[in-house]
Amino acid sequence: MAPLPDGFSYAEVNATYNGLSFGIAAMGSATIFFWLQLPNVTKNYRTALTITGMVTLIATYHCIRNFNSWSEAFTVSSKDGGDYAVQLTGSPFNDGYRYVDWLLTVPLLLIELILVMKLPQ
Numbered sequence: 001m002a003p004l005p006d007g008f009s010y011a012e013v014n015a016t017y018n019g020l021s022f023g024i025a026a027m028g029s030a031t032i033f034f035w036l037q038l039p040n041v042t043k044n045y046r047t048a049l050t051i052t053g054m055v056t057l058i059a060t061y062h063c064i065r066n067f068n069s070w071s072e073a074f075t076v077s078s079k080d081g082g083d084y085a086v087q088l089t090g091s092p093f094n095d096g097y098r099y100v101d102w103l104l105t106v107p108l109l110l111i112e113l114i115l116v117m118k119l120p121q
Contacts, residue, residue, distance in 0.1 A: 004073055004093050010084040013074050020067040027060040048115040055105045055112070062101040069094040 034053035041049050073093045077085050 004088055006088055008074065008086050010076065010086050013076065013086050016070060017067075020063060020070060023063040024060060024067060027056045027063055031056040031060060044118075045116065048112045051108050051112045051115070055108050058104050058108075059101060062097045065094070065097045069097070 031053050034049055034056065038046055038049055069091075070093060072091045073089055075087050075089055077087070079085055
């Protein structure tokens with residue numbers, strides 16, 4: 001886990017928060033879309049499309065974990081209804097989720113590539 005340096009601005013914390021939130025929405029909706037399209041795809045490509053949905057589902061899960069870890073690492077408070085102050089909570093940001101994500105999704109993407117290319121044995 002990475003210790004976070006002090007001095008993040010409200011804009012920086014908010015931009016990361018919004019980016020992670022967008023990632024959750026994008027990956028989650030992509031998973032649903034890919035799996036709903038399975039009946040519309042030629043039988044030869046259904047396995048590859050199923051794997052694509054698995055990849056985006058794994059990415060959604062890890063994006064949620066990153067989002068929760070980021071949210072727990074900071075407190076945002078308003079000073080007398082004015083500017084926002086950002087403080088570290090002391091809870092470290094777990095940046096290991098992205099590496100676990102890569103460890104799981106990259107082999108699946110390679111398998112998918114082989115299936116789509118129809119490489120001979």
